[in-house]
Amino acid sequence: MVSFMKILQKEILVDANGVRIIKFTIHAPSIAQKAQVGQFVVLMVSEVGERIPLTIVERDPTKGTIILIVQEIGFSTKLLGKLNPGDSLYALVGPLGHATEMKNFGNVIVVGGGVGVAVMYPVAKAFQDAGNTVTAIIGAKSKDLLILKNEVEAVSSTTHITTDDGTVGRKGFVTEVLKDLLSTAHYNVVYAVGPIPMMKFVSRITHEYGVKTIVSLNSLMIDGTGMCGGCRVSINATSKFTCVDGPEFDGHAVDWDMFEKRTNIYKSKESHICKLDTL
Ligand code: FES
Numbered sequence: 001m002v003s004f005m006k007i008l009q010k011e012i013l014v015d016a017n018g019v020r021i022i023k024f025t026i027h028a029p030s031i032a033q034k035a036q037v038g039q040f041v042v043l044m045v046s047e048v049g050e051r052i053p054l055t056i057v058e059r060d061p062t063k064g065t066i067i068l069i070v071q072e073i074g075f076s077t078k079l080l081g082k083l084n085p086g087d088s089l090y091a092l093v094g095p096l097g098h099a100t101e102m103k104n105f106g107n108v109i110v111v112g113g114g115v116g117v118a119v120m121y122p123v124a125k126a127f128q129d130a131g132n133t134v135t136a137i138i139g140a141k142s143k144d145l146l147i148l149k150n151e152v153e154a155v156s157s158t159t160h161i162t163t164d165d166g167t168v169g170r171k172g173f174v175t176e177v178l179k180d181l182l183s184t185a186h187y188n189v190v191y192a193v194g195p196i197p198m199m200k201f202v203s204r205i206t207h208e209y210g211v212k213t214i215v216s217l218n219s220l221m222i223d224g225t226g227m228c229g230g231c232r233v234s235i236n237a238t239s240k241f242t243c244v245d246g247p248e249f250d251g252h253a254v255d256w257d258m259f260e261k262r263t264n265i266y267k268s269k270e271s272h273i274c275k276l277d278t279l
Pocket residue numbers: 220221222223224225226227228229230231232241242243244
């Protein structure tokens with residue numbers, strides 16, 4: 001039996017307030033061999049499904065496995081969420097995109113919001129391995145929706161937690177903690193990933209303090225190979241493709257308004273499809 005692209009484990013990380021976040025361990029030996037921090041895969045659940053870009057959260061070259069974390073948002077991610085150990089993906093391509101620039105920058109802040117913590121965690125770990133002092137800020141709407149808290153704490157010197165409702169950590173947004181940190185000490189790099197408004201405001205704040213800022217963009221993707229233009233973003237007024245030029249960019253150079261508009265373009269169609277009784 002062919003086990004390539006087979007799901008080996010499935011763990012529901014969050015199932016609360018209508019939010020489901022799932023962790024999959026997938027048998028993908030060649031991707032597990034080559035992947036570097038910051039890179040992603042594109043997968044298809046079925047022949048007619050959308051292509052879903054997902055960051056490689058962890059890899060184990062010895063076992064030939066990779067870990068992906070997905071939040072059910074639209075039709076295809078909900079279809080993915082229905083798969084179980086033993087099921088196989090229709091297609092899986094990767095590793096794609098550039099790896100995170102990794103060296104000892106010094107004092108680094110990593111900021112993750114919502115499911116973005118799944119992207120932030122491997123970067124925080126790699127920063128720590130490279131000798132950086134890592135301060136983490138992770139945020140969620142409430143305690144039930146917070147993911148990878150223990151994992152992030154294990155790879156950072158200090159971890160700050162915020163929730164919108166104050167059910168755990170500080171009540172408020174990650175940006176408030178970021179501002180406090182930047183006003184009291186010197187940091188060399190800030191890395192942020194999560195909801196677009198969060199990354200946008202992180203970049204605005206770090207711009208005020210003159211701190212290099214890397215953001216990981218979760219653009220909509222179609223082919224994932226730089227051919228379709230679907231993931232186009234504007235960086236310093238120049239068109240770039242997230243799939244081949246990214247997914248990480250200088251947060252101070254991103255045209256956030258354009259990125260937000262392009263990301264929301266299919267929202268009404270997506271919610272229409274999800275209402276159809278086809279799942
Ligand atoms: S997904 Fe088509 S160009 Fe990036």
